[in-house]
Amino acid sequence: MTILHETRPTVATAVVEIEHDGRWKPVCGYADLLPGRGVAVLLGAEQVALFRDRAGLLYAVGNTDPFSGSAVISRGIMGSRGAAPVVASPMYKQAFDLRTGECLDEAATPDGSPARLGVWPVRVVS
Amino acid sequence: MVKKDLVLIGHGMVGQRFLEAFLAQDGAAWDWRVTVLAEEPRPAYDRVHLTSWFSGTSAEELSLCPASFIDEHGIDLRLGDPAVAVDRDRRTVTTRSGQLLPYDALVLATGSYPFVPPVPGHDARGCHVYRTIEDLAGIKEAAATARVGAVVGGGLLGLEAAGALRAMELETHVVEFAPRLMAIQVDDGGGAVLRRKIEELGVIVHTGAGTQAVDVDDDGAVRTMQLSDGTELAADLVVFSAGVRPRDQLARDCGLSVGERGGITVDERCRTSDPHIWAIGECAQAADGRVYGLVGPGYAMAEAAALDLTGGAGSFTGGDTSTKLKLLGVDVASFGDAHGTTHGALDVLYTDSRAGVYKKLVIGADGALLGGVLVGDADAYSVLRPLAASGAELPAPPEQLLLPASVGAPGAGALPDEAVVCSCHNVSKAAIRAAVGEQGCTSVPEVKKCTKAGTGCGSCVKLMTGIVEEELAASGVEVARGICEHFTRTRAELYEIIRAKGITSFSRVLDEHGTGEGCDLCKPVVASILASLGSTYVLDGEQAGLQDTNDHFLANLQRNGSYSVVPRIPGGEITPDGLITIGRIARDFGLYTKITGGQRIDMFGASVDQLPLIWQRLVDAGFESGHAYGKALRTVKSCVGQTWCRYGVQDSVALAIELELRYRGLRSPHKLKAAVSGCARECAEAQSKDFGVIATAEGWNLYVGGNGGMTPRHADLLAADLDRESLIRTIDRFLMFYIRTADRLERTAPWIERLEGGLDHLRSVVLDDSLGICDDLDELMARHVGTYQDEWATTLADPDRVRRFVSFVNAPGVPDPTVRFVSERDQIRPARPAEGGRTLAPALVAGPELEVRTR
Ligand code: SRM
Numbered sequence: 001m002t003i004l005h006e007t008r009p010t011v012a013t014a015v016v017e018i019e020h021d022g023r024w025k026p027v028c029g030y031a032d033l034l035p036g037r038g039v040a041v042l043l044g045a046e047q048v049a050l051f052r053d054r055a056g057l058l059y060a061v062g063n064t065d066p067f068s069g070s071a072v073i074s075r076g077i078m079g080s081r082g083a084a085p086v087v088a089s090p091m092y093k094q095a096f097d098l099r100t101g102e103c104l105d106e107a108a109t110p111d112g113s114p115a116r117l118g119v120w121p122v123r124v125v126s
Numbered sequence: 127m128v129k130k131d132l133v134l135i136g137h138g139m140v141g142q143r144f145l146e147a148f149l150a151q152d153g154a155a156w157d158w159r160v161t162v163l164a165e166e167p168r169p170a171y172d173r174v175h176l177t178s179w180f181s182g183t184s185a186e187e188l189s190l191c192p193a194s195f196i197d198e199h200g201i202d203l204r205l206g207d208p209a210v211a212v213d214r215d216r217r218t219v220t221t222r223s224g225q226l227l228p229y230d231a232l233v234l235a236t237g238s239y240p241f242v243p244p245v246p247g248h249d250a251r252g253c254h255v256y257r258t259i260e261d262l263a264g265i266k267e268a269a270a271t272a273r274v275g276a277v278v279g280g281g282l283l284g285l286e287a288a289g290a291l292r293a294m295e296l297e298t299h300v301v302e303f304a305p306r307l308m309a310i311q312v313d314d315g316g317g318a319v320l321r322r323k324i325e326e327l328g329v330i331v332h333t334g335a336g337t338q339a340v341d342v343d344d345d346g347a348v349r350t351m352q353l354s355d356g357t358e359l360a361a362d363l364v365v366f367s368a369g370v371r372p373r374d375q376l377a378r379d380c381g382l383s384v385g386e387r388g389g390i391t392v393d394e395r396c397r398t399s400d401p402h403i404w405a406i407g408e409c410a411q412a413a414d415g416r417v418y419g420l421v422g423p424g425y426a427m428a429e430a431a432a433l434d435l436t437g438g439a440g441s442f443t444g445g446d447t448s449t450k451l452k453l454l455g456v457d458v459a460s461f462g463d464a465h466g467t468t469h470g471a472l473d474v475l476y477t478d479s480r481a482g483v484y485k486k487l488v489i490g491a492d493g494a495l496l497g498g499v500l501v502g503d504a505d506a507y508s509v510l511r512p513l514a515a516s517g518a519e520l521p522a523p524p525e526q527l528l529l530p531a532s533v534g535a536p537g538a539g540a541l542p543d544e545a546v547v548c549s550c551h552n553v554s555k556a557a558i559r560a561a562v563g564e565q566g567c568t569s570v571p572e573v574k575k576c577t578k579a580g581t582g583c584g585s586c587v588k589l590m591t592g593i594v595e596e597e598l599a600a601s602g603v604e605v606a607r608g609i610c611e612h613f614t615r616t617r618a619e620l621y622e623i624i625r626a627k628g629i630t631s632f633s634r635v636l637d638e639h640g641t642g643e644g645c646d647l648c649k650p651v652v653a654s655i656l657a658s659l660g661s662t663y664v665l666d667g668e669q670a671g672l673q674d675t676n677d678h679f680l681a682n683l684q685r686n687g688s689y690s691v692v693p694r695i696p697g698g699e700i701t702p703d704g705l706i707t708i709g710r711i712a713r714d715f716g717l718y719t720k721i722t723g724g725q726r727i728d729m730f731g732a733s734v735d736q737l738p739l740i741w742q743r744l745v746d747a748g749f750e751s752g753h754a755y756g757k758a759l760r761t762v763k764s765c766v767g768q769t770w771c772r773y774g775v776q777d778s779v780a781l782a783i784e785l786e787l788r789y790r791g792l793r794s795p796h797k798l799k800a801a802v803s804g805c806a807r808e809c810a811e812a813q814s815k816d817f818g819v820i821a822t823a824e825g826w827n828l829y830v831g832g833n834g835g836m837t838p839r840h841a842d843l844l845a846a847d848l849d850r851e852s853l854i855r856t857i858d859r860f861l862m863f864y865i866r867t868a869d870r871l872e873r874t875a876p877w878i879e880r881l882e883g884g885l886d887h888l889r890s891v892v893l894d895d896s897l898g899i900c901d902d903l904d905e906l907m908a909r910h911v912g913t914y915q916d917e918w919a920t921t922l923a924d925p926d927r928v929r930r931f932v933s934f935v936n937a938p939g940v941p942d943p944t945v946r947f948v949s950e951r952d953q954i955r956p957a958r959p960a961e962g963g964r965t966l967a968p969a970l971v972a973g974p975e976l977e978v979r980t981r
Pocket residue numbers: 682683684690692720721722723724725726727728754760761797799814815832833834835836837873
């Protein structure tokens with residue numbers, strides 16, 4: 001599940017944290033994030049794609065695109081599909097629901113594994 | 127089995143169509159040996175678009191009959207050997223070269239000849255007719271030294287001819303016997319508006335005036351023309367376009383029955399008075415007693431005869447004589463009972479003299495649409511014509527049908543199934559629907575291929591598009607015209623909105639014209655429109671969020687998540703030092719290098735963190751972005767040209783470089799590619815490019831709408847023998863018009879195919895400014911050229927902008943551990959899933975980390 005912060009941080013010094021191995025880890029300044037765009041975060045051996053939408057909400061999902069096997073999800077374009085906030089993989093353009101990590105275009109990758117991204121809890125601390 | 131002999135006399139448009147329809151019948155090729163006698167020196171060609179020969183369409187391009195067609199079907203085609211006599215008793219045809227051909231069936235498709243009034247001097251040197259490619263070649267040659275041209279006849283063809291003379295920069299007169307232009311088609315009101323429009327184009331119109339004599343000088347060349355109203359015209363070139371007469375002499379000589387005013391009489395199956403002889407096209411008088419001067423009815427006759435000959439049941443009982451003027455940048459159309467001759471018919475009129483628009487609908491006593499005249503705005507023609515022909519009820523009050531297009535024009539839905547949508551090929555709405563519903567076509571080009579609709583004069587394409595879309599929607603295929611779920615508008619509409627309102631942000635476009643949050647379809651589209659209108663740096667502020675990953679990092683994403691780097695190498699010309707610089711950089715960063723298909727060098731395998739470092743070195747050495755990542759100008763390829771090549775006639779390299787520098791960075795609906803060849807051998811493959819230039823002895827030929835890739839298309843010649851300045855001006859306008867009106871990811875090739883009015887329309891927009899937008903287009907291009915900046919230089923100059931180039935926001939400088947390479951043929955390549963491989967050096971350390979095997 002992704003925890004969304006309720007109030008919009010106003011301070012330029014606000015810090016974004018992602019929960020990893022049961023601990024909140026600071027990863028970057030809130031102001032480092034461009035609305036509508038993502039960045040990649042390295043947490044141990046894992047890669048997380050962190051996004052900020054136009055309204056200021058944050059999402060953290062797995063960075064590895066299950067269709068190409070490349071760590072590129074953070075470089076995709078954000079948007080919406082119906083009510084779902086999504087990111088489109090820049091490789092072959094499948095859309096993933098940022099709240100659940102689920103792929104909205106195909107249920108499985110060509111090799112049969114489920115097409116979904118992991119999700120990480122994310123929060124902002126001032 | 128002994129084959130029967132079929133002889134076809136005349137290989138014109140209708141003759142060719144007959145062959146196609148005949149040979150498509152089962153067994154026809156088995157049962158018959160086909161011989162074709164042609165008077166002209168070349169196989170059938172598109173006479174309807176004859177005038178485009180002047181603007182550069184070649185005879186080959188006009189051809190309707192590929193050599194393969196003749197070969198495949200084993201047709202004995204005899205060019206330049208016309209029939210001179212028919213012996214009906216012996217059933218033989220004699221040709222001019224003296225051959226005697228027996229026949230079991232004879233088909234006459236000899237067309238018409240232009241009528242030349244027998245005034246004194248009508249055959250003087252300088253007098254021409256307008257029917258064949260040879261006629262046009264003669265006119266072109268004469269026009270080179272002539273100053274004043276006069277066209278006798280102000281009908282459809284006469285005005286086409288006048289347009290051609292104007293285009294060759296002759297002072298041009300049109301002499302029409304009737305009190306108005308296009309007397310057969312339009313009424314007085316329409317004629318007045320038409321006259322004003324034609325005069326605005328610089329043509330001098332004389333109506334109500336007959337040609338009394340052509341006077342010649344001492345050398346026997348045309349000098350002046352005497353008109354019945356007393357005018358003496360100092361003309362040195364005369365084109366007679368005063369109507370056509372059926373070529374029925376052959377038939378008369380052998381005693382076939384002909385109509386009172388000419389034309390071989392035939393029944394509905396196109397049989398003449400001799401059961402072994404058929405007649406089709408303009409030489410025949412159809413079962414309804416009329417001689418048709420249009421290709422649509424001719425095609426229908428060809429099909430009827432083909433069916434009759436092969437035991438099928440075809441018939442032609444009458445056709446549509448609706449017409450639309452194709453040239454001169456004037457919209458004129460008339461259809462059905464345009465003059466209201468039906469008993470009890472009423473007119474409904476709309477005129478706007480200031481805008482030069484005149485529209486009349488003729489409504490029957492029962493309220494059905496009978497016909498009409500449209501001058502100045504003929505948009506509704508494609509729907510109104512079939513509506514009138516079908517006799518169906520009007521979908522809206524007639525007044526409403528006449529209002530300017532945006533207000534009340536009826537759509538395709540208003541038409542009944544049996545309405546003939548394409549009159550050139552006699553294709554009904556039902557047939558178009560079936561092509562989609564039953565034959566599985568999913569696009570207009572497919573439907574064109576399958577039904578032939580829209581491949582004649584092209585005036586029905588817009589309507590056809592409407593029907594195809596409706597049908598696709600009905601069969602559940604998604605055809606939302608909008609870009610995506612967030613916008614119901616097309617790219618072209620958004621472009622106009624953004625331009626008109628001066629919008630500069632995606633948020634505002636979305637808030638005012640869209641829904642939701644946008645997506646990977648609409649965001650790059652808006653980004654591209656903002657960039658082509660503003661030419662500002664594409665990664666500032668909110669615009670950064672809109673770009674595809676390639677534009678976002680100003681590099682091309684590769685399969686393993688690494689990027690490629692392509693510096694611009696204008697025209698493909700590069701110095702040894704330039705090559706060494708690129709080689710050094712690639713070596714220092716351990717990149718894979720390859721010569722691309724676009725005449726430049728691509729370096730692969732860079733990580734996001736390395737991009738600014740690589741580019742800093744490139745920019746320092748004078749290179750700039752090649753925009754390999756953008757929907758923008760890619761390359762202008764060149765051949766070596768006159769400077770070195772022994773055949774070159776112009777400096778193609780210099781021009782290619784100039785064009786590439788002019789259009790670099792220009793954002794567009796899809797990528798743009800170009801090329802310049804130094805002579806007709808075409809080593810730069812310019813005819814496969816979005817715009818291609820080929821040098822001629824006199825200047826440059828400009829081709830547009832070419833495409834390689836998945837759906838290759840040869841480019842069309844837009845204009846010939848341009849000087850450098852007009853060439854560049856024309857390309858400027860072509861590009862800006864494309865950028866303004868194309869769909870998302872629509873390259874110039876499909877765009878041109880889709881463009882209503884096709885190439886002629888494009889020509890009239892960019893060469894004759896028929897839409898009055900050229901000043902705008904020129905200004906937009908001037909702005910682009912004036913504000914261009916190298917995106918990489920701009921990026922590197924600002925540390926804030928460089929900061930985004932990190933693999934990990936919390937670990938800058940650490941390369942992505944999943945991007946791994948192995949070596950192959952002395953360079954790196956991405957590791958395959960099972961291969962392991964090694965990551966490249968941390969970005970800050972330059973130098974290859976990977977061991978490379980040396981041979
Ligand atoms: C690098 C290159 C192949 C090479 O090693 O030679 C190449 C590589 C790619 N081409 Fe290409 N094309 C390259 C020349 C061509 C050419 C030849 C030419 O330009 O003369 C063509 C045919 C000509 C044409 O476009 O009409 C060509 C037709 C395509 C197409 C099909 C376009 C079409 O209209 O059907 C695509 C797909 C697309 O754009 O949607 C494509 C797409 C691509 C993409 C962008 C595919 C992708 O999404 O990764 C490749 C990425 C390039 C990169 O990473 O740098 N590439 N591609 C060539 C780069 C030329 C350059 O210097 O910029």
